[in-house]
Amino acid sequence: MVKRSTALLLVLSALALAGCSQQGPAATAPERAAARPSHVLQVRVPEGTTREQLGAAYGAPVLMFDAAEGYAVLGLSAAQASGPGLRTLSLAGTPESNLGAFSAGMTATVQGRAIWLKGDLGSWTAEGRAIWLKGQYSLIPENTLNFQTIRLEQAHTLAPKLGQGIKVAVIDTGVDLEHPAFAGSLAPAEEWRDFYAGDNLPDEEGVLGEGGYGHGTGVAGIVLQVAPAATILPLRVLGPDGSGDVLTVAQAIDWASAKGAQIINLSLGSAERSAIVQDAIKRATERGALVVASAGNENRPAISYPAHDMVSGGAGERSLSVGSVTTGWLKSSFSNYSANLELVALGENVYTPGPDGLLVSWSGTSMATPMAAGGLALALSQGTDVPLKDLTKKMAEKAYDVYNNGLNAPYKDKLGKKGLLNLEAFLKDVVK
Template sequence: MSPLPSRTTQRNSLVKPLIPTALLTASLLAACSSNPTTPATQATRPAFVSAVQVTATDTPAGVAQRLGGTIISWPTDCAGSCTALVGLAERPAATLGAQSTGTVEANRDVFSAGGAITAVMGGSRHYMTGSRHYMTGDFTAPWSSGTYSPIPENAPLWQKIGLEQAHSLAPELGAGITVAVIDSGIDLTHPAFQSSLTASGTWKDFYGLDNLPQEEGEIGVGAYGHGTNVAGIVLQVAPAAKILPIRVLGPDGSGDVAGVAQAILYAADQGAKVINLSLGSLENSSIVEDVIRQVTARGVYVVAAAGNDNQERIVYPAALATKKGSFGEYLLSVGSSDLNDLKSSFSNYARTLEIVGPGENVYAPYPDNMVAAWSGTSMAAPMMAGGLALALGQELRVAGKDLTKKMAESAFDVYNNGANEAYKDMLGVKGRVDLVKFLKDTTRQ
């Protein structure tokens, strides 16, 4: 891989406080810490964001002045009524009127990554931090030749979902399909991604406000490595797919409504056919809901994690997956199961949950040429994203709008013989993903 371009924003040594406990619960972070490498640009994040309708006669300066805010994004080629995002320091005065201010929501740290790191490995040196064991060094396999190959530690997971046979059923391996990973960024220099990323001109960082979605942080702290792991899982399932890296989360795993909304639209505009959202919030964002409606209406698949607080509820935007129209057709909610097809202790569950995948101790690339295992619904979601990429790389024999439905209906029955009795009908339509049956049901063999 060629050297990375320089960042357009400067990094200062700023200390970012811990997320409050209440927000941690809402955003489902299993581990969180302050980090001294927060981008300087994040100090000016607006507290609120407004999605306001504008026309071709409106100007950014005029709208910003009317609302007393700053323009975050402005539509191009607006022929009728379009939406602009405006950052606000406080809620606008009621005298402006709802039509003038549009939809106003809290912006900062509404979304967060979920999951917990369980192991890191990578060479001859090792050290201990608490109960975690890390290894560092000149680890390059299984990417020493620049070609991605399965990680041996994941063999039981891949056997469970039939990955080896799935690859024989979908020999294109996802070629020609772009999967956008909207997350904490990825380690752009990791050898696992040498030939698996979209062109660097397409990369985007809506957290650091530049075009370099590089992971930031330190080993074992917060969400450092989360996006790298998620992208690596996609590639183990669909090795020939391309990853579009988009960063919306900081080192502590939190991110803003404006960043997530912009990232989803941007991914679709860049040609992503599948978008992976291993992030969520207990509160629905109507702004994010609207952009998901827009991209799913364009036939873009969105895969979203269900959350990790062991509750009978699904976080947003995964909770939108059973809405009528394009939401139900192109948005897929994903929970986690273990290798015995039992609900993972951390996974959320609900009668509206569509499918689960084996999301415990999933090994994938980690920053600095290492490998790490994470557990969470965040790890199950990219298995579905990769599975969709496998199918989309082949000739389909079902309508595109039926693909997520077929994935859920072809799953292995995790309720058989009384299993998961306490969670009956709350771990998906049938249960755990079965890539072999899914591909046989949806692609021409």
């Protein structure tokens, strides 16, 4: 009897010959998610093989497929993933657990809430609007100290385009699409995608104060406070409990890149490395996107994935990992830390739009990460004197030193080589 691996190789060889005259179309829009597979498997696609042929050969649905890049991702049952045949297939990687592998990087619940009374926040982008008045952040006064610390007022002076023309993909729990904070600031509706529900309406779902509901809205709101004229591309991959799958995160990264997002914000993470997600990030950065990811909130001496792999140079080029400190520059009690961590920002009690027109406060490395994403948007909109591949590295290099005078001594060199986001120093170094 022919072994399964050998048989599959023969089948794929025959399929490749049969498909030479009919190149399979690359799937730019993922298939509607009628079911969530227990496991996912990335495989190589022989030249000329179509999606249908590959699915028939493996006996599994093909959920991601790109003939030009030569890869596909299959959905597997637990039984298929543990079967002996997959271990020896030369075209296949290693099956990965899919369900709930990623979670939003926030601590517990919303800290407080207040009715939004400041009118249409689309006016953030209006020409001539005063955001800073005598050193106070007038739009949301509660954030004044946070933004004074990262030198946001000076950054807005150095980058007066305020992120205009820069698209930031927020891959998260979705966004409250009707919140006044996002009026005039969202990408065209035809670019939206809800990978969790399998439709084109990435709206938040859930109850405020429970699970991850409001997390994506808050993250997007922080991006726009830092870069008021940027465009938000809302992509939903996490459910109301704040968890999501390997498959949806990878699909969203590919989608964001295909839709021209210059920056991708991943305020989420996993304790386990996903080769499928890392490969999606690599494709995005090679196409010119900058990717920022949160370090995680377990107070562990290891940061979560994909942030773990975002070290300057090599595979980490054009990407950045972000942890959290207090306004007193001390490591946040919840923030993970590691020699892999490149930067920290302010992630405690950050006020931002919440669902249903509210103003809410969140804490977590998730809140620190969009401060960095917004800072990158400021630089890109203004134009830079440094190569794109060096931009995230420069942001880390121009940070405040959080280790002076024994500060953060237990975490020396584990909160970034220098530490705290300094938007003024960064922009002075990189903008034209």
